[in-house]
Amino acid sequence: MKFDQNVAAALNQQINNELQASYVYLAMAAYFDASKLPGFAKWFRAHAEEEIDHAMRIYDFIVKRDGAVSLNGVAQPEKTYASPAAALKTALAMEEDVTAQIHKLFELAHDVKEYGTQNMLHWFLEEQIDEEDLFRHLLEQVEAAGDSRWHLLTLDRELAAPAKQ
Numbered sequence: 001m002k003f004d005q006n007v008a009a010a011l012n013q014q015i016n017n018e019l020q021a022s023y024v025y026l027a028m029a030a031y032f033d034a035s036k037l038p039g040f041a042k043w044f045r046a047h048a049e050e051e052i053d054h055a056m057r058i059y060d061f062i063v064k065r066d067g068a069v070s071l072n073g074v075a076q077p078e079k080t081y082a083s084p085a086a087a088l089k090t091a092l093a094m095e096e097d098v099t100a101q102i103h104k105l106f107e108l109a110h111d112v113k114e115y116g117t118q119n120m121l122h123w124f125l126e127e128q129i130d131e132e133d134l135f136r137h138l139l140e141q142v143e144a145a146g147d148s149r150w151h152l153l154t155l156d157r158e159l160a161a162p163a164k165q
C-alpha cells in the first residue's frame with residue numbers, strides 16, 4: 001500500500017522533534033556539568049542518546065515504507081537555567097509537548113487509515129507515558145531537595161549509579 005505523503009511529512013517532522021529534544025538534553029547535560037553535578041549530566045547525556053534512538057526508529061520506518069527521509073535543522077538550545085528544578089521543569093514540559101505531537105501523528109495516521117504507521121506509533125504512545133513519569137519523578141526529587149546542596153549532591157550520586165539510568 002502506498003505510503004501516505006502527509007503522514008510521511010509528519011513523520012519527518014517528528015524525526016526533527018526527537019533530534020531537537022536530544023539537542024536540548026545535551027545542552028542540559030552541559031549545564032549540569034558546569035554546575036558540578038556530574039550524575040545529572042550523565043543522566044541527561046544518556047537521555048540525549050535515547051532521543052536519537054527515537055528519531056532513528058522513525059527514520060527506519062520511513063525507509064522501510066519506501067518513503068524519503070528529509071532532515072531539517074535543529075534550533076540552538078538554551079545554554080543555562082536558573083536552577084536544576086528549572087531545567088527539569090523545562091524537560092518535563094518538552095516531554096508533554098512530544099506526547100501531544102505523537103497523539104497528533106496518531107490521529108492523522110488514523111484519519112487516512114495508515115494502519116502500519118498506527119502500529120509503529122503504539123510504541124511511542126507507551127514510551128511517552130514512561131518518559132513523562134520519569135521526568136516528573138526526577139523533578140519531584142529535585143524539588144524535595146530544595147536549596148540544600150547536600151541533598152542535591154546525594155541525588156547526583158544516585159543518578160551516577162548505572163541502575164538509575
Ligand code: FEO
Nearest residue numbers: 018051054098131
Ligand atoms: Fe522521544 Fe523523550 O521523547
